[in-house]
Amino acid sequence: MIADEILDSLNEEQRAAVLYNDGPALVIAGAGSGKTRVLTHKIARLLSEGYAPWNILALTFTNKAANEMKMRISRFVGTLAQGLWMGTFHSVFARILRTEAEALGFTHNFTIYDAADSKSLLKAIIKEMGLDEKTYKPGTVQNHISNAKNRLILPSAYAADRQMIQADEAAKMPAIHAIYRRYWERCKQADAMDFDDLLLYTWLLFDGQPEVREKYATQFSYVLVDEYQDTNFAQHSIVWQLTATHQHICVVGDDAQSIYSFRGANIDNILKFSQQYTGTRLFKLQQNYRSTQTIVNAANSLIAKNSEQIRKEVFSEKDKGEAIRLFGAYSDIEEGEIVANKITELCHRKDIPYSQQAILYRTNAQSRIFEEALRKRSIPCRIYGGLSFYQRKEIKDVIAYFRLAVNPHDEEALKRIINYPARGIGNTTVSRITEAANKVGCSLWEVVCDPISHGLPLNKGTHAKLQAFQSLINAFISVADTRNAYELGQDIIRQSGVMNDIIQDRTPEGMSRQENIEEFVASIHDFCSTREEEGNPHMMLGDFLSEVSLLSELDTDKGNEDEEKVTLMTMHSAKGLEFRVVYIVGLEENLFPSPMAQDSYKQMEEERRLFYVAITRAEEYCFLSFARSRFRYGKTEFSTPSRFLKDIDPHYITMPDAGIPSHNPSATINSPTDNGGFARRPFHSWRENNDENDRSYTPSWQRRAGSTFRDEEYADTHSGNYNKEYTYTSSSTPFRKPVTPHTVPPAIPPGMKRVSRTPTPSTTSPANVSSSEGLYAGQIIEHERFGIGDVLKVEGDGDNRKATIRFRNVGDKQLLLRFARFKIIK
DNA sequence: ACTAATAACATTTTT
């Protein structure tokens, strides 16, 4: 029976949290305590109790989390899971806003500005207002506005708010409220919302139109929120708008893992949840199923140094495990070598694959050194946090055309491509257009369409060029709601001249740009065909855009998980992940904790929570390291070990030479008698490093002081010969596994059958048609993207014939056989 | 209007 399946495999507290449905529930979930399990089982339970999927709203912060949960739920309830309102705050609210857009003065097709768009718009506004660009840095202004929006403060309220105005004046930026107002208007003019607007306008919608709020509050008769500690005031308020009446709400989070306050997250939302929702039942998940006792205890001892937290005692019943090991390196380069050696060693001796090892750092700039150390050993790695696929110039250019085709008022998109490829519309013309648009308060596009009546002083040539541009875009617009995303996308890339421009470039970079575009086209194809198979055959460019604008790097690479690569990422991005081995590097003052956190204890506590998050990613082994010198900003800086090292109970740490590192700036280095930043400590607090695996590591002070480190010293000791192929991936591919980028149109993988017409010119043979028409329940198929699955049911006729497939890895899916691509294997 | 040279700069960043 389903009910048993849902409740089995849960511990007592988890089960209690899943079953409780008499009022608001707050689940404090310690690291690795099965938080997702509770959420998914609870949703499955609600469904099996008779809740309709569309009555359940489940909000997460990442698409990845949402997708994973959906998949896990569908293992219990099958295709029912597809009807759930489950997604990120931003994507769910964007969906609502598209439905209700007109009521807010937007259209269904509004653009979502990403951070770069809003920054560039702000920059333009600051320039237009004649403000000093040194004082008004776009990034800083953006932060101020973002903070205001996260606190639901509109431009008018901002201008009226004494405190904020005074704060701005004190910061020598008294015009921020004026910039905010203009920015607000310009976004509206462009039919665009930024990320913060997706929250703010949702709140405004519900606040200004009680009947709309009521509609959704009634529809969502149960609301669940993941990672509640990361919600900001806007998110918290919207959740309240939806749940204040029925209070059927369950939030899950861990105050100890709140690390996004700089993005507006307010830890008080979770700390004070019980006060807002009276009668809240509190559940504490305290058993950690992820890490060894040593790791859990070490993390506990660290977080205990923080003052503000919900008391809990996380424990593990796994093995005691190895002590956490600390390495002190002479330099950042040596730190890289040590870690790389350790990775090889664990791979060889403990048989821990690269994919189960991760290097975590505070800043992205630290990745380079590890990348190099790994490359020397031919250890494949995957670095997160570089330019994401969508941030590449060529992709952004193409997307800008797409955006204009869907919403020509999109100012940022227009400015981006009005002269790309070069068509002789220069900066002067653009600023004249902007000026004219500002004067009347219309969009740039409206001026482009009718330059004369807006009084543009243009010569014949420029006028003709504008005209040409306008009709180019108009041609795209006119077919934007008839041709599907893939077809139109391809047309745009060809007809806009972008592809031509890139083909001209015969340099390696140009070739790679071309490949990226091809890959991008393939991803549109994948997007369309996936939806088609699931029964939504008419995916337009707008649908594609609204999805990609809310995607991030981590969401897009599901297929990469089985790759044999070491993971390199910031501690922030590691949240929610786990690895058998974790290396936390750069534990130095002025790096971690970040120097920016020096001035407030709140920020310092957040840094400590970040360390807590990092440690608790580790299942079996956790290594810490610091370097005494580091090359930064072009010169060598000397640093002392991080203060956080003292926060971990020394009982759980093994030191490299002696004692707990002090953070004594005067401590010098590189002599055996000088313990180089290590203060003597009582001996019970540390253990001699007696691991036989450490032979290969020569403590740095035994080498000649000042000598440059040469990696040959390491080469012999670890002549590992694993996985010679070094792969470097700094970005991910949207929607599809990164295989060889295929040309346009994409080839169908051998053996995969397509039943009928798809956007790609058909290569279908009659034999394929008959083979899928004879599909029946009980067969096993292999799908191009979803993998192997059992056919549960086949129903319908002709074009509507569809099959329900239970995929081994992706859960249940309903596929329209007309579109589905798979082969029958049994 | 484009390229080349120089100056400024530099946490973290789920969306």
Place this chain on the structure above:
DNA sequence: TGTTATTAGT
């Protein structure tokens, strides 16, 4: 040190 943005020069 590397990147990015602005500026000067053609």
